[in-house]
Amino acid sequence: MAQRVTFSTATGRELSEARFTAYHDLYAPVADVSRLGDDFSVAVEAHRLGEILAFDRKLKSVSHARSPKRVARNGFDHFTVQLALRGSFWVTTVHGEREVEPGALALIDMTQWMRTDAPDAEIITLSVPREHFDATGEARRLHGAVLPPGRAVLLKDFILSCLRNEALLGPADSPRIERVAIDLLGLALSDRSSIEQAQPETSADIVCRSRAKAFIDAHLGVTPDEVARAVGRSRSSLYRAFEPVGGIAEFIQTRRLARLRRVLGRVDDTRKISEMIYDCGFSNNSHGTRLFKAAFGITPGDYRSARLDGLAVNLDRGDASTIFADWWASLR
Structure with missing residues (x-):
């Protein structure tokens, strides 16, 4: 399928502090990482599906934050779609703090500040170019929105199937997978009654x-x-x-x-x-x-x-960090 990159704090015999530093550096192009407790651990499996980046993240006692200065320094201009598979996590934006329960989906505009806290959760995250959201004309208003469990079940099942069956897929399949993922995301967003009341359009x-x-x-x-x-x-x-x-x-x-x-x-x-x-x-x-x-x-x-x-920052901190940095840079 697409290129695959993995990272885990469980590998090697590094001390806990060294493991956290390695993850902190891995995510340095995107967010400021902090620990929520001594039982910190992460495991990340990342795939590139055309223009979409897909991450299966198992997170324990970790927080990711994007301050206004971080937003400016990164220059990212895309959305992340974060779907809780196991456990809950919390998203904080200018609109307040919201819990994302298993099966629920959170939307994050990378041009705005935010913070996520994951005590113990597995999260599927999709980094999606902004134009797929701007087509709705409501991109900025979706920041921090949480869709209830069940609304994105088809998107979840499709992405998980792609990740679990990557050996059956080749590079030429990525554009097709991307198109299907975007269509399923549009389906999940089509009924926004839980986000806002919209009048029928002609x-x-x-x-x-x-x-x-x-x-x-x-x-x-x-x-x-x-x-x-x-x-x-x-x-x-x-x-x-x-x-x-x-x-x-x-x-x-x-x-x-x-x-x-x-x-x-x-x-x-x-x-x-x-x-x-x-x-x-x-x-x-x-x-x-x-x-x-x-x-x-x-x-x-x-x-x-x-x-x-x-x-001017040198992002060459090893193979995984270099690949991640290149992928994220493509979404600016």
């Missing part, structure tokens, strides 16, 4: 939103009225089409912030930050700075510094 609204998104991405400084004229819809119908994704104004702001975040992380872009903010559609520097900090917990200037510092 096909006309979906088409309108799709056209408007393309126009907004090409003209980030637009107003809602300008978008309505560009797609040939009335102001009221445009607003109705964007109600399921938080409103047209919220969507425009989210796209501006996403673009600004990307350009701030480019090492070859030496423009002033104020110029970047303006080019991303914000009316002035202070307004863009304030919204960016509210969204990501860090100023554009600090984000840029942290991101550039992070690029």
Whole structure:
């Protein structure tokens, strides 16, 4: 199938502290790791399925956290889908702390801060490119959401079957596996009544939103009225089409912030930050700075510094760490 990498603190005769350090370094590109107790142990089996990374993790007394500075330094722009197979774990975001029971599924936006605590659990984690979530228009609103047990049972069974039967699959199968996994994830997310109440949509609204998104991405400084004229819809119908994704104004702001975040992380872009903010559609520097900090917990200037510092870090800490780092880098 895809490339497979394993890591376990149970191998070798290292002291407990050395084992923790090895795992800490393994996850350094992604999160800050800390122990919750002296009985710390982990075992990780990772697979690459096309653009999706799949991890089967057995975790005991361990916490993973992504602070605003960590988010900035990594520059990741994808989602993780975390499904509890055995035991419970806890996810903490700006929306509070939620327990993820066996069979339940948690959604984590890697552009926002979070913390997970696993006293003793086995978790299937999928790292998924953002576009598979942005297609719904609700990506940022899904951060920290927990789907109840049973909603992702088909996705769970499919991923587990792939991992357990990898010897029967070849590299050419990975794109197919990826497509099926994305479809099953979409099925799990299709009924979001436990996350939010959504109004039924018409096909006309979906088409309108799709056209408007393309126009907004090409003209980030637009107003809602300008978008309505560009797609040939009335102001009221445009607003109705964007109600399921938080409103047209919220969507425009989210796209501006996403673009600004990307350009701030480019090492070859030496423009002033104020110029970047303006080019991303914000009316002035202070307004863009304030919204960016509210969204990501860090100023554009600090984000840029942290991101550039992070690029200079040498991640070559052994075979598993190098492969993991390369895989995660592909999701930026």
